[in-house]
Amino acid sequence: MSNNSNCLLVANIFAPIHGGSANVYASLCRLAPKGTMAVLATRHNYDLNEPIAGWQEHDRNCGYTVERLELLRSPVLPPPANKLVSVYRRLAIDLPIARQVLSKTLELIKRHQVGVICIGELVSMAWLGELARKLTGVRLMYYIHGEEVTTQFQAGSFGRKRLVYLRRADAVIAVSRFTRQTLIDLGIPAERIHLVENAVDTTRFCPGPVDQAFLERWGVSNKRLVVSIGRLIARKGFDRSIEAWPAVLERHPDAHLLIVGNGPQRAELEQLIDHHGVRHSVTLTGPVSDADLLAAYRSGEFFMMANRTLADGDTEGFGLVFLEANGCERAVIGGRAGGAVDAIKDEETGLLIDCQHPENIATAVVRLLDDRALRQRLQQNGLQHALANSWTTRALQFHQLCQSLVK
Structure with missing residues (x-):
């Protein structure tokens, strides 16, 4: 040796x-x-x-x-x-x-x-x-x-x-x-x-301007953008986010969910989008460049990954995307499951919720869309949290x- x-x-x-x-x-x-x-x-x-x-x-x-x-x-x-x-x-x-x-x-x-x-x-x-x-x-x-x-x-x-x-x-x-x-x-x-x-690499995931070219490319320039990023697998909760979106639209018709990433669940998520009639307000981007990944974080009003623990015990060990979003000075919503409770300080850097139920997700999204002061407080605290890690x-x-x- x-x-x-x-x-x-x-x-x-x-x-x-x-x-x-x-x-x-x-x-x-x-x-x-x-x-x-x-x-x-x-x-x-x-x-x-x-x-x-x-x-x-x-x-x-x-x-x-x-x-x-x-x-x-x-x-x-x-x-x-x-x-x-x-x-x-x-x-x-x-x-x-x-x-x-x-x-x-x-x-x-x-x-x-x-x-x-x-x-x-x-x-x-x-x-x-x-x-x-x-x-x-x-x-x-x-x-x-x-x-x-x-x-x-x-x-x-x-x-x-x-x-x-x-x-x-x-x-x-x-x-x-x-x-x-x-x-x-x-x-x-x-x-x-x-x-x-x-x-988190705060030299890369750091505050920056909204990328208008990115928004135009995905046709969401006039939308209130909520961004989700990760591999398209069940424990990340993208399915529950899509199921929650009709309730979000009832309060905020201009809300748009942008899901960035690829994975084995993609076909199922596409079917869910059509089933719930939200094709006009939910977009799956597939894989993107590093530059577009950063643009996605910075261009959303806040970040969400509705992670949950599955029946077989599969769960998030941490949830690095929450820190990356915080580094870009964005508040976050995540699931009170697995190691996400270590990544998010509830009511300080983001909101921790039970993401097994779509109604909880919708309530949290509407709360942040409604409350600008809350968003700003969470994102400011989140940036300091990222810088410390x-x-x-x-x-x-x-x-x-x-x-x-x-x-």
Whole structure:
């Protein structure tokens, strides 16, 4: 094993994908001491079964090493019709991907004198961390956001194994106090858990003017814009936001919900928009550029992500988008669920509500649209909250942890 504290980060979800975990990993790499971070990522979205737009440009300009394979895990496919199909997939798809991933990982560990491997997705990549440690002696770290340890798995699946993997790790990072306590409750030794709370790059996510060109491009120049940003998956609550929108329109006919991002729930959300008759006042943008992402934050009257805990326990581990919106001096609405309670100071930087029920969402949206003084107070407090939670400090924490593991 190398005594070097250089770290190899392995992540299925990585920039230029827009989303909390992707932003977390990119920020750690960007602000780490030069030459200490390398990344193994993917060129293809495993859940959308489509290429990741803009990865070549990102990797050329990011300032740190990124190596990509087509996939790091098996793509999402329909359930196998029978055991024969399951065996075929295992032999023809799963194992070839795994061999390629392991080979590239070992190559990167050697080339970059890696002493620590950080696995960004426990569920799909724990096997890689364990095998890399066994073959090379690197220290093994898992980056835990929350849903990996709150989601209930069916009997016989990964659910029983994840605690074994976590207990064998050299270190486990928790992104919020909620996630840390969940890990402790599951029996992970507290001394092995390191709290590195999510933060925001306030040199990028900072106050700025409303982008009129952005508004015109999406046809919302004369609307009262509410912005939501994130991967289109169930726990983010975009479906509940759409269900709430007719009630918002009753009070504010000029309100418009702009949902920025992409994900496996997109087709379902499009159907919901049509079902509720709100096509004229709800827009799904799909993936956008970094510049347009910033324009979206700055151009809304406030930000909302109606996150909730699903029946299987899947929940937000933190909710980095809330801090990014605060950094752009925007008030936020979020769900009183998971780690969002660590990201939002209720009635100070935003509103925490029960987002299981669309009527609660509508009430909160109408309240902020009605009350300009409240919006201004929340956004001013939110900006100070963002400034107090900088990625520079968190990146230093991460690097110091890597150094401590190889001593």
